Amino acid sequence: MSSRKVPCLLRGGRKWCNGPSGARRSFALSSRKTSSARILNPDNSFATKSLGNSKFYTTTNPRSHSFSAPPNGAESNYTTVDPREVAHFNALASTWWDPHGPSRLLHLMNPLRHDFIKSCLDSAPLPFTYPETPASASASVAGPTASSAASSATSEPSSAGSEPTSASNSSARKLKYLDIGCGGGIFTESAARLSSTLSATGVDPTPSVLAVAQQHLSQDPVLQRSGKLKYLNTSIEQLPVPKTDDERVDILTLFEVIEHIEHPAPFLEKCMPFVKPGGWIIMSTIARTWTSWFTTKFVAEDLIGIVPRGTHEWERYINEPELRGWFAKQPGWGNIQNQGVVYVPGIGWKEVQGSEQWGNYFFGVRKDD
């Protein structure tokens, strides 16, 4: 196992390294070092980090399974989580839900994530139908309107009265989400609130941000009691790999995660088995260009400081064609979707066609059914 190839995605666009020693070498080459742990990373921080140059993906060995194994063969110890990243996001924990705090841009971006997911789902129908769970059939955030239906309606106890909660298309099946690198739960919480959601699970290796997520959830007793949302303080490697489609999810999300991952390819391979046939991996990240360096590193972090310094490692940014090229080689995955978004100060996040080539972008890829 140790002889298996491991991608070295750090700066310099090195292609493949052999095993753990190769991995270590790549660390040495990079200006930052530390453990050979890789990143899984906490959600949010809307941009960043490096991947080698595009050659990496274009030369990727299509035998994807061959490099998904841990570098040292110790399955249980292997992780894609980078401790430096964990430390960085620990420090940000307390301000995660401050609407004017360092995570503001993520909060503002969050609705666009849902819009992108919807556009992906619209592009290809979900294949399966699963039984409805009556418990979560309500669109209400606070629960069904109960006796209020009988309320004032002196006149006609009509249509809406008896069925006040069927706001959503009850015929559509409800979705299961797995949010890897959920951070403070900005996306996970919002996904769980949707009436179209059956369940949402947030996973993050950083204990303090996950505590923030739990704490924030507790302040919405309605959502908490719905049982739709749960958090796990772990990394993807520690999650038991699902054996049946029932255990798999419809939407696996990696929002602002991949750019914090040192070795994206094996990490993505870890994620793949969690997705149902017909389900999606949805991610957002940022292209590695001079523009993104200027906007995310220089302007956002250094100049105006809307993003905490050190959030991003530009060298880990991944370009859309690199992701596209890599997924094109994965058997059983396709229907790639993308959408570039640009943050315009004073206005907010806007979809900008073509900006996926030079800035923040969403990327969706569907598992064939």
Next chain:
Amino acid sequence: MRTIRPASSLASVSLRPRPRTTFICHACIRSLGKRYASTSAPTGSAIEAPEIYDVVCVGGGPAGLSLLSALRSSKVTSGLKVALVEGQDLSRTRTWQLPRDQFSNRVSSLTPASVGFLKDIGAWKHIDTARVQAYDEMQVWDGITGSNISFDWPTGSTSKTIAYMCENLNLTRGLLAHLDELGGFTLLDNSRVEKIETGEEYSFSSADNSLNLTGWPIVQLSSGKQLAARLLVGADGANSPVRTFAGIESRGWDYERHGVVATISLEGLELDLSDFSNTVPGGAGKATRTAYQRFLPTGPVALLPMPGPFATLVWSTLPSHAALLKSLSPTDFVAMVNAAFRLSHVDLAYLHTLSSGQLEEVSWREKHTAFDVAKIPARATGVQDGTVQSFPLRMRNADTYTGERVALVGDAAHTTHPLAGQGLNQGQLDIQSLARTITYAVEHGQDIGAQLSLESYNAERYAANNLMLGVVDKIHKLYATSFAPVVALRSLGLGAVNQLGPLKRFFMEQAAGTGKRL
């Protein structure tokens, strides 16, 4: 009529449908009861735990009812658990009725945009449109110089309605009927808000039953019922308790003017009782109707058309003048209304010094005053009994319309001088914006009470309302003077505006709510 639910329990916060079962042990309920008894129980008896709602709207006026209608009629938001709290007994609104030749004195001017919104949410069909009057011309002139501006649409444009005059009770009754039809909400009328507090973490002996309502507004009603609000909407008027709870300041000034209202009958028009058209608002095949407003140094006086030979008066004037007008006999009062549109401001000032006998004074003075009959309203012939009332005029704007789990709409957010007929319409625009904001939040899984979710509402409405309040305020101040140079300038101003088609069009489109959103 009311739907105060039977003793609800904490179980109601569960997402499960109709969770009528109580899963709190008796000891927990007792301890909870004590907790509340110690803080707020008015009667000292055991208190229910707060029942959790997505939206609690305080205030059952046009703004509150419109918001509920909007939320209940939209597919996206109809799943929200909503409650309406109102101090008055709304059954009186439901059963409100007047003969067709009588009109309430509280009438609002609804712009086509507001009517469009009411149609969109399905409420307009519940409005008795035979009682609604459209107008498509405005005559506005300066009471000192006579300088005139007439706001009719340029020939060639298809008939455009500037606004619809609609009794507030006709509107609220229609909204209630619409809500009754929709159902699915909790109506707590006849309920006074005793206090609003910020929630905390309530823990019970069983760990499962802790309830963290930190930061949630808890509304306590006179009945002892408590409601926890994910989003608390203050549609509770100019003295909004919700605004006070949120610690939001409201700034502005009193105009030291009162608005005198009355329902007036006019000469030369007839009420077509055969018309029961429910499709064309103000239908009645009525000839083009015009709204009249004259700027006097004491404030503007306006006569706005109602169906048939009726009109509603809004006369902004000094509090002492308002008091005198209210004390006059009907004949003297009617004479004063005619005088307000015909005589000079000097004559009017004198007439306000008489405690009676205005009728004779006015008819004598009219003979010696030149006025253009084509530009003034038909002569008033009578005033409906009991409709002469007055209220103080104020300009206020809250510092912000949103707080954590709080949003203010309508008069709770802003009050304005009635001279432009925009007060209720601004409230309707608030409702549209807030409903849009809530819809977006629900669609995107946001907590609808979080300040971040509400930002767009405040951003959309604060600046727009502030601008409208400012414009109206400036107009009031510009005309509330007889200082000669200013009078000369404003005369030039109105005269100039009248010559400028595009500018006039802009003003009219603003009045009709069809122009570029301010």
